[in-house]
Amino acid sequence: MGMARLAVDIGGTFTDVVLERDGALWGTKVPTTPQAPQRGFLDGVLRLLKQTGTAPADIGSIIHGTTLATNALIERKGARTALVTTQGFRDSLEIGYEARFDQYDIQLEKPAPLVPRHLRFTVAERLAASGSVITPLDEEALAALAAALKAEGVEAIAIGFLHAYANDEHERRAGAILAALLPEIPISLSSEVCPEIREYERLSTTVANAYVRPKMAGYLDALARDLTAAGLSCPLFMVTSAGGITTLQAAMDFPIRLVESGPSGGAVLAEITAEQNGARDVLSYDMGGTTAKICLIGDYRAATAREFEAARTARFAKGSGIPLRIPVVEMIEIGAGGGSIAAIDGLKRVAVGPHSAGAEPGPACYGRGGSLPTVTDADLALGRLDAERFAEGRLRLDTGATDRAIGSAIGAPLGLTGLDAPRAICEIVDEAMANAARVHAVEHARDLRAATMIAFGGAGPLHAGRLAEKLGITRIIVPANPGVGSAVGFLSMPVSYEVVQSRYMLLSRFRAAEVDAVLAGLTATAEAVVASAAPDRPRTIRRTALMRYMGQGHEVEIALPDGPVSAATADALRDAYGVRYAELYGRAMTAGEIEILTWTVTVATRREAVSPVTTMADQTRVVAVERRAVFDPGSGRSHDTPVYLREQLAPGMAFDGPALVVEAQTTTVVPASFRAQVNGGGHLVLDRIDTETTNAGEADDIRLQVMWNRLQAVVDEQAGVLMRTAFSPIVRESGDLSVGAFDLEGRMLAQAVTGTPGHVNTMAAACAKFFEAFPRQTMRPGDIYLTNDPWLGSGHLNDFVVLKPCFQQERLIGFVSCTSHLVDIGGRCLGPDGSDVFDEGLYVPPIRLVDAGNLAELFMTLLKANSRSPESAEGDVYALIACCETGEKRLVEMMADFAIDDLAPLAERILTTCERATRERIAALPDGAYDFSMTVDGYDDPITIAARLTITGEDLLLDFHQSAPPSAYGINVPLNYAEAYTVFGIKCVIAPDIPNNHGSLLPMVVTAAPGTILNAAKPAPVCSRHILGQLLPDVALGCLAQVAPDAVPAEGAATLWDLPMKGVVEATGEPFAAELVFNGGTGARPAKDGLSATAFPSGVMGSLVEITESTTPILVTRRELRPDSGGPGAHRGGLGQIIEIEALPGTPLVIYGTVDRVRFPARGRAGGQAGACGRFVHSAGTPFMGKGSCTLKPGERLTVFTPGGGGQGPLASRDPADTALDLQNGLVTNQAGDHGHG
Secondary structure: OOOEEEEEEEOOOEEEEEEEEOOEEEEEEEEOOOOOHHHHHHHHHHHHHHHHOOOHHHEEEEEEEEOHHHHHHHHOOOOOEEEEEEOOOOOHHHHOOOOOOOOOOOOOOOOOOOOOHHHEEEEOOEEOOOOOEEEOOOHHHHHHHHHHHHHOOOOEEEEEOOOOOOOOHHHHHHHHHHHHHOOOOOEEEHHHHOOOOOHHHHHHHHHHHHHHHHHHHHHHHHHHHHHHHOOOOOOEEEEOOOOOEEOHHHHHHOHHHHOOHHHHHHHHHHHHHHHHOOOOEEEEEEEOOOOEEEEEEEOOEEOEEOOEEEOOOOOOOOOOOEEEOOOEEOEEEEOOOOOEEEEEOOOOOEEEEEEEOOOOOOOHHHOOOOOOOEHHHHHHHOOOOOOOOHHHHOOOOOHHHHHHHHHHHHHHHHOOOOOHHHHHHHHHHHHHHHHHHHHHHHHOOOOHHHOEEEEEOOOHHHHHHHHHHHHOOOEEEEOOOHHHHHHHHHOOOOEEEEEEEEEEEEHHHOOHHHHHHHHHHHHHHHHHHHHHHOOOOOEEEEEEEEEEEOOOOOOEEEEOOOOOOOHHHHHHHHHHHHHHHHHHHOOOOOOOOEEEEEEEEEEEEOOOOOOOOOOOOOOOOOOOOEEEEEEEOOOOEEEEEEEEEHHHOOOOOEEEOOEEEEOOOOEEEEOOOEEEEEOOOOOEEEEEOOOOOOOOOOOHHHHHHHHHHHHHHHHHHHHHHHHHHOOOHHHHOOOOEEEEEEOOOOOEEEEOOOOOHHHHHHHHHHHHHHHHHOOHHHOOOOOEEEEOOOOOOOOOOOEEEEEEEEEEOOEEEEEEEEEEEOOOOOOOOOOOOOOOHHHOOOOOOOEEEEEOOEEOHHHHHHHHHOOOOHHHHHHHHHHHHHHHHHHHHHHHHHHHHOOOOOOHHHHHHHHHHHHHHHHHHHHOOOOEEEEEEEEEOOOOOOEEEEEEEEEEOOEEEEEEOOOOOOOOOOOOOOHHHHHHHHHHHHHHHHOOOOOOOHHHHOOEEEEEOOOOOOOOOOOOOOOOOHHHHOOHHHHHHHHHOOOOHHHOOOOOOOOOEEEEEEEEEOOOOEEEEEEEEEOOOOOOEOOEOOOOOOOOOOOOOOOOHHHHHHHOOEEEEEEEEOOOOOOOOOEOOOOOEEEEEEEOOOOOEEEEEEOOOOOOOOOOEOOOOOOOOOEEEEOOOOOOOOEEEEEEOOOOEEEEEOOOOOOEOOHHHOOHHHHHHHHHOOOOOOOOOOOOOO
């Protein structure tokens, strides 16, 4: 008899324990004990040892996964942590991406950094992107810093210097000095925790590691002692988020690698199940009580990634959490579990999640006081759950409570009778999961119709059949022991460790010896960790390079060939990259330069061979324990359905659906379209026997809502493709784009959640304008049209709008469109100094970019010839093409799945619903005319923007009735752009929750007199139209403040501080162009402070320093919040930033000013004071007022002060605690908090 093994998975509610001995498995669940998690751990272990008659000495190893690190981040119960970083960059952790995670929610709160500002310290030192030393480390300053850290009672320290991924010398030295002075405090170095480019993610990951490290170390120390005391002296291994196990010491040093340990166990269970069943292409589907997790598995290995977001403040909203760069099994997680609550949204649609009823009070059917309907209630109502056998009979479900909850919350408001209401709940949640799976598959170039689904978790087998029908999947496997799947997966994990190193190089200048040295060092590090845990086991080594076309922002991971690195390695990488890129995005560039950012090495023990399971024939008749009516959404009717107990099903037994298979932890629904059989491994295998479309019988309204959700997924997929393939930094890093789907009339039906208002709302009107140049009857399959006409598209020449007609079997069915910003298309570059539009760059009227599948090569030649960055311009056009091709493919697939050949009924439902809802919001406002004006900088002279908002019933008109005459410079605004931003501002207040489309935009009209600065006529210069255009929401909000004062913020910085620049590298004569983006503060809200350094209204994220310096000959020497810049008030305006830019030797820069609020600040509201004006300071004393251009000679610096937002309410009403916190963090510098902005 061999040694037994234990696996323990501590979850939020239960701790799962599994014991393996001689191939047999036993499992148990015990309540988690949050205050002392080791108690629940030991309770479960000792119970299972007693239950199985196993002595502690018979246990050879324990494998442990825990949510302790995750919970510490979510609950903010980690150590008191300090950050030590490069002088001038104290606030990188707080500034982050400068983004809002919800475009329309002006009341949102961004997640607070784990380290408050008063615990963020800086030290003089600086490295270049190459790793060379610019400023030596100030070692003497560290002694004084140590005293300050001790005085603050710091419990953990994170050290993160700029470009430390390229050279760890400064971090290691600083760490050694502080460790000698503060030996009791654990120190985390960014060059060890996350040696990768992108300072925000690296600092965020390092700080999170430091924050949870003391708590995790204390827990593991206590656990090891308790295990020893219980006679369990065997090795203890920890599960990592990457699906492997590691040593106790590695877990203590890098606990951030454990945050997703539980879900990774489920992925490994799916890997093993896949290999046992010979399923090389798999969709792993784990649905529990709160969430559903989906993971792709290829060739028996789960997809992995290096990006994860923890502790989201807005449930499942991307961007609302803490970004981490760690090795992780790549999963998508959505708020769709058994406890997810169903409700009616503002458009009278069924919405499910993300809020959950939890275990207490739980679903209504639990009878514990819950009154809101959940997915579990819907499953019960449809007959899928047995009220008597649920949870092994320990909980009797209350069907009456379920009927009451669903009827009152869903049925009655929508007029749904019978089973239509619970069916709507299940259909909406299943479609949400299907949409998430489709998006994930597209990102990995996978076709889910060829995949096998492996379903587990408490609710996974209940919904797997319907999800498979929606995805076109024809085989489902429900493994044995699905309720403790993660713990079972732990037992099959290899000992593994992954290390990374960012080391930039061009593939055309491949330095084989340097790469070989980097990989050798990484391999030695990973080997040491694995060898310490498994010294005698054979190991595998996997080496990869993260590659991209030069100028892109998202990398593709490519495996290196085995053997020594040589010049031939570069050729192999180039070939492999081209193939993979074409798989992902449809085509590869023929002449693009390829760059490598990061190298990875993963060392792992070889996994033991998996024995394939057999399919057995058994003539034993399957006996049902009962029959009951179960509703089948696929066929649209109830069936008299047999119920089987899984424990009574022997290998070989088979039966047709519909059927239910009940076991201790879950129930498997076998739809009528599937046949089930138990194979030799005890797995329940469902095979599709009816592949006809399975959307029959749905109520029209439910069906249309499901299709609406699917259409949203189509455009979101497109946006993902555009961001991953774009070359322009402002697109790939900052999200300056738009994507939408349109009906045959050219009306926008859906827009991607990623996008800027100027692009989205101008694109909404642009589609139909293409019809004038290309009548619909002349369009052909494979056509794509393009223009950058400012009056047809997005207001200036750098924004290219692309439209693709979509065909289903040679018949035009609709359109997809996207907009993207190209950094350079010739002309004077992105400045306001052009005399007319033709002076501003290459002007492209509507053309056929792709003619029946054939690219217009002449246009591409002209575009590259007119750009200072020809490869980037070419690549951005390819990205637009890939985006549209993806959209057409997904739209056609959607229509086929729902067996429709016309979008008109769906379009009518979407547009009428949204128009009606918007008109209702307008009608709730008091009728009247409301005037407001705002004076802004203009170019040479100030400009006053005056507007009148007229509300008449359910119609809204905003007229810029006193617009200034056009300017001689490029600050003029085409009306389409003025309308786009004005409507956006209004919508943020009156209808933020209503989807943005033609219907919701229709009731809001914006006008300005022709030929004025806000309705500029061709050929007026418009290159910098964003300067005034992005100020217009503040004017609209000033009007609305008279109508809805409790919903309107004060004025903010508004205009994006966009700094285009160009130059020539003197050593090579090569020209370059770049565009840095920064933001000021937003206006204070009626009940909240404004947001600091945050994009509003543009939504364009800020530029990261390390990416900027690695791709352009520019040095950024400072980027911090600007104290005292927020307008004082009961609620303070958001702060601006201070940024310093230096021209490097041999690279003089010309920087263009395209900003505002330099002379006229953002004003406060309701007694609040103004924010600080923006300004520029040139080190040579050259005056620069934010328009025109200035030159930086090598060694000269330009200091940029972005504006602050206005305050709200009188300063005397500010909570003294808020003022004290501002003083502690250095956001204001005097006790009164009154810094006297004009």
